[in-house]
Amino acid sequence: MAMMEAEQDKTLEALRIAIQMEIDGKQYYLKASQESGNELGKKLLQSLAAEEDIHRQKFEQIYDAIRNKKAWPATDFQPDGGQNLRTIFVQATEEIGSKIKAPATELDAVQTAMDMENKTYDFYKRRGENAAHDAERAFYHTLAAEEREHYLVLLDYYEYLKDPAGWFVQKEHPSLDGG
Numbered sequence: 001m002a003m004m005e006a007e008q009d010k011t012l013e014a015l016r017i018a019i020q021m022e023i024d025g026k027q028y029y030l031k032a033s034q035e036s037g038n039e040l041g042k043k044l045l046q047s048l049a050a051e052e053d054i055h056r057q058k059f060e061q062i063y064d065a066i067r068n069k070k071a072w073p074a075t076d077f078q079p080d081g082g083q084n085l086r087t088i089f090v091q092a093t094e095e096i097g098s099k100i101k102a103p104a105t106e107l108d109a110v111q112t113a114m115d116m117e118n119k120t121y122d123f124y125k126r127r128g129e130n131a132a133h134d135a136e137r138a139f140y141h142t143l144a145a146e147e148r149e150h151y152l153v154l155l156d157y158y159e160y161l162k163d164p165a166g167w168f169v170q171k172e173h174p175s176l177d178g179g
Contacts, residue, residue: 007132008070014127015063021120022056025049028116032109038100040092044157047085048113048150054079055143062139072136079142082149089153098164110158117151 026049033045058077065073121144128140160167 008066011066011072011132011136012063015059015066017123018127019056019059019063021116021123022052022059025052025116025120026056028113032113035105035109037103037106038096040089040096040100040157041102041106043088043092044085044153045113047088048154051079051085051146051150055146058139072133072139074135075139077139077142079146081146082153085150085153089156093160093167096164098168100161100164102161107158107161110154110161114151114154114158117147117154121147121151 029045029049029052033042033049036042036045058075062073062075065071124140124144124147128137128144131137131140
């Protein structure tokens with residue numbers, strides 16, 4: 001089933017934006033990982049960079065498929081929903097404990113990363129809601145969920161850097177009122 005010309009242009013334009021967002025994300029994470037003052041930050045940010053790279057490759061494959069076949073391809077995209085990042089994060093926090101001291105620049109970098117993930121999430125969510133095809137909708141929703149998970153891991157990292165001792169207390173004794 002071929003797409004109409006105008007629809008195809010819009011779809012390709014959205015894919016170009018998505019590809020650029022993933023490239024920007026990857027570059028930012030690599031830069032931030034080099035500047036991070038701790039092993040956890042380096043690992044976590046490098047892993048995020050790698051995930052953005054996988055997203056970009058997927059988008060490029062889809063872009064080529066639509067340009068050539070004029071239809072949204074079936075994608076075999078099965079991300080782990082942030083499992084890998086979570087594992088890295090949990091292991092590292094256990095190793096480092098509360099002996100971490102983060103400079104303000106690192107907190108700023110993590111906040112910038114969170115903003116980026118939020119923007120990407122919003123963009124994918126919107127694209128998913130306006131998708132013309134089921135495969136397209138499913139793909140964007142899957143990606144949106146993954147970017148959301150990136151955001152949540154970064155948020156956790158941010159809270160951890162800000163107050164390591166308090167973070168551990170909260171993890172071990174979640175309060176009953178949820179606050």
